[in-house]
Amino acid sequence: MELVNIFVKSIFVENMIFAYFLGMCSYLAVSKKVKTALGLGTAVIFVLGFTVPINYILENYLLKEGALKWLSPEFASVDLSFLSFLMFIAVVAAFVQLVEMAVEKFSPSLYASLGIFLPLIAVNCSILGGALFMQQRDYPSLAHATVFGLGSGVGWMLAIVFIAAIREKIRYSHIPAPLRGLGIAFILTGLMGIAFMSFMGIKL
Amino acid sequence: MSIENTTATLAKKEKEALFSAKRRKLITDPLNDNNPVTVQVLGICSALAITVQVKPSLFMFGGVLFVVTMGNVIVSLIRNLIPSRVRIIAQLVIVASLVIIVDLLLKAYAYDMSKQLSVFVGLIITNCIVMGRLEAFAMGNKWWPSLLDGVGNALGYGLILVLVASVREIFGSGTWLGFQVIPQPVYDLGYVNNGLMILPPMALIVVGLIIWIQRAKNTKLIEAN
Numbered sequence: 001m002e003l004v005n006i007f008v009k010s011i012f013v014e015n016m017i018f019a020y021f022l023g024m025c026s027y028l029a030v031s032k033k034v035k036t037a038l039g040l041g042t043a044v045i046f047v048l049g050f051t052v053p054i055n056y057i058l059e060n061y062l063l064k065e066g067a068l069k070w071l072s073p074e075f076a077s078v079d080l081s082f083l084s085f086l087m088f089i090a091v092v093a094a095f096v097q098l099v100e101m102a103v104e105k106f107s108p109s110l111y112a113s114l115g116i117f118l119p120l121i122a123v124n125c126s127i128l129g130g131a132l133f134m135q136q137r138d139y140p141s142l143a144h145a146t147v148f149g150l151g152s153g154v155g156w157m158l159a160i161v162f163i164a165a166i167r168e169k170i171r172y173s174h175i176p177a178p179l180r181g182l183g184i185a186f187i188l189t190g191l192m193g194i195a196f197m198s199f200m201g202i203k204l
Numbered sequence: 205m206s207i208e209n210t211t212a213t214l215a216k217k218e219k220e221a222l223f224s225a226k227r228r229k230l231i232t233d234p235l236n237d238n239n240p241v242t243v244q245v246l247g248i249c250s251a252l253a254i255t256v257q258v259k260p261s262l263f264m265f266g267g268v269l270f271v272v273t274m275g276n277v278i279v280s281l282i283r284n285l286i287p288s289r290v291r292i293i294a295q296l297v298i299v300a301s302l303v304i305i306v307d308l309l310l311k312a313y314a315y316d317m318s319k320q321l322s323v324f325v326g327l328i329i330t331n332c333i334v335m336g337r338l339e340a341f342a343m344g345n346k347w348w349p350s351l352l353d354g355v356g357n358a359l360g361y362g363l364i365l366v367l368v369a370s371v372r373e374i375f376g377s378g379t380w381l382g383f384q385v386i387p388q389p390v391y392d393l394g395y396v397n398n399g400l401m402i403l404p405p406m407a408l409i410v411v412g413l414i415i416w417i418q419r420a421k422n423t424k425l426i427e428a429n
Contacts, residue, residue, distance in 0.1 A: 019404060023266045024248040025332040080310060085326050086300045093293050120293065125249040133322035177420035179412075181427035182245060186412030193405030 003147045006139075008048065010151030013200055016126045017159035017192040023126030023146060027160050028185055030120075037164035040120070042126025047121050048130050051095050052149030053142055054129040055088050063087060088131040096122040126156050230352040236422065240333045241364040242415045243425060245324030247333035250324045251365055252407040258313035258381045261369040263317050267306045267325060269355065272334050275299050278353035280342040295338045296329065303328045333361055368410050376401030 016066045017023045023044070032039050061067055063084050068075035100118040104111045121127060130152050166188055175184050236258045237384075240246045254260045278298055287296045288325075288369045303395045310318040318325065328334065337357055342350040373379055378386040384393065400406055 021252040021404070021407070022249050024252070024326070025246060028245050028248070052355060082304060085304050085307070085329060086297065088326075089300050089329050090293070091297050093296055097293075119292070122296075123330050123335050125327050125332075128330045129249075129323060129327055132326045136323060139240045144254040176416070177426050178423075182242075183419065184413050186408050186415065190405040190408030190412065193408060194403070197403065199403065 003143060006144060007057050007147050007151040010148050011155040012160065012196065013202060014152075015155040015159060015196055016129065016152050017156060018196040023124045023131040023156055026120050026124050027096060027156075027163070027189075028182065030106070031152070031160050031164040031185070034161060034164045034168060037160045038157070041160050043118060043121055044124065044156050045153030047092075047096060047099065047127055048149045048153035048156075049146065050099075050149075051127060052130050052134050052152075053092055053146045054095065056134055056139065056142055056145035058087055058091065059084065059135055074130055074184065084135060085140065092127050093122045120195075126152065146183075159192070162192060214281040214391055223334075223394055225348060227352055230349060231359065234353075234356040234419070235363060236360075237425075239360045239364065239418075240336075240357050242411070242418055244336065246336045247331045247361055248411070250331055251361065251368070252411065253404070254321055254324050255365060255372055255407050255410075256376065256402055257373050258366060258369045260317060260320055261304055261365040262316065262362075263310070265358065265365055266322065267303075267310070267328055268331065268333065268361055269304055269358035270301060271302045271328050271359045272312035273335055273351055273354035274302050275338055276342040276350040277347050279338050280345055280347045280350035283343050291343070296337065299338070312330055333357055364414065365413070367414060368407060371410050372401045372406060376406075383426050390395065 006027070014020070017027060018022070026040060030035050035078045044123055059067070061070065063080065065079035066076050067080075068078050100111075130149055132144050133152075134148060137148075139148060163185065167185065170184065179187075234240055236375065241248060241251055250264060250268075254264050275295075275298055279295060305421045306328065307318070308326060310321070335353060339399065345353070370380060373381075374385055378384065378391075378397050
């Protein structure tokens with residue numbers, strides 16, 4: 001039950017885009033068509049669903065104070081948490097590279113549709129943000145962290161598909177020239193964010 | 205003949221003044237025509253989340269200024285040693301090390317601020333401005349122009365950050381940098397702070413309006429439909 005709570009919460013209440021503005025760069029750049037938005041969204045779910053648990057394992061068995069106790073009791077006071085940024089970003093970059101190579105080898109058709117987005121994801125703030133939130137919130141088990149990663153990814157995909165659908169619709173609307181493109185996308189996201197705030201009252 | 209020409213231009217380049225017009229442009233361009241946030245659409249993630257008040261956005265600006273400038277200088281000094289296949293990871297490691305320095309400094313000297321900025325200090329690593337400038341400028345230029353480019357882009361970023369934060373703090377809490385701006389008599393007349401401004405989505409709308417104003421003045425930035 002607790003896992004379902006975390007899942008729903010990370011999709012709606014603590015949505016990566018509307019509550020924390022993470023991954024905005026690619027969100028604005030790749031939201032002109034629904035189809036490409038869907039592709040990038042899937043890739044983000046996939047990468048978040050894997051990197052958050054990997055980073056969770058690293059954090060709890062390597063970096064945190066006392067995390068090295070399994071190696072030998074004398075390491076109980078070693079605190080490597082200052083290295084966490086470096087470790088997390090290395091994991092994300094390496095994982096993205098690995099996924100790119102695997103997809104290219106085993107499923108060229110998927111690579112053709114997803115390939116261009118994969119390198120973009122290495123510097124997508126929502127991926128590193130997921131790892132850092134996981135560290136900050138100190139989830140009690142690997143399952144919690146995995147569910148949180150997947151939920152955040154789903155929330156991010158929902159947001160980018162929504163905005164892409166709206167941007168497709170308004171292409172023929174009469175928008176003031178200076179507001180066209182980027183400006184209106186910002187304001188739309190803001191309005192959607194206000195709508196998503198109505199989920200905040202939900203207690204799970 | 206052509207060799208003479210190239211050596212001549214090379215010599216001319218060497219003699220180019222430290223702050224020639226072209227180099228001054230590296231700093232002034234990102235402030236308006238090529239602003240990293242409103243024109244290049246980079247680094248928005250952090251620009252929005254920490255702009256409820258002016259003070260955290262100034263700290264954020266300081267952090268980004270340090271990371272962008274130092275990152276640009278370091279990468280441009282070692283750019284010929286980095287194999288191009290692994291350059292992204294090499295750049296990420298340099299940036300991450302710089303961000304760790306910023307994070308530890310904040311924790312040591314401004315602990316409250318470090319708590320308030322929370323994960324967004326770490327997210328400077330994936331701030332697209334940093335990676336974008338490393339990739340687009342520092343990989344192909346000498347260290348001095350790279351340094352200027354870094355300072356210019358950080359200034360452009362900081363400008364938008366402080367603008368958004370000022371609007372939100374003045375209308376949202378009636379203060380600026382912690383000082384009372386809207387006088388007490390106005391409140392007595394029935395003026396109420398606009399609570400909406402403190403909510404996260406308003407940051408997006410304020411940036412949208414800033415883009416509107418900038419493009420209305422600078423018509424060459426308007427996007428084709």
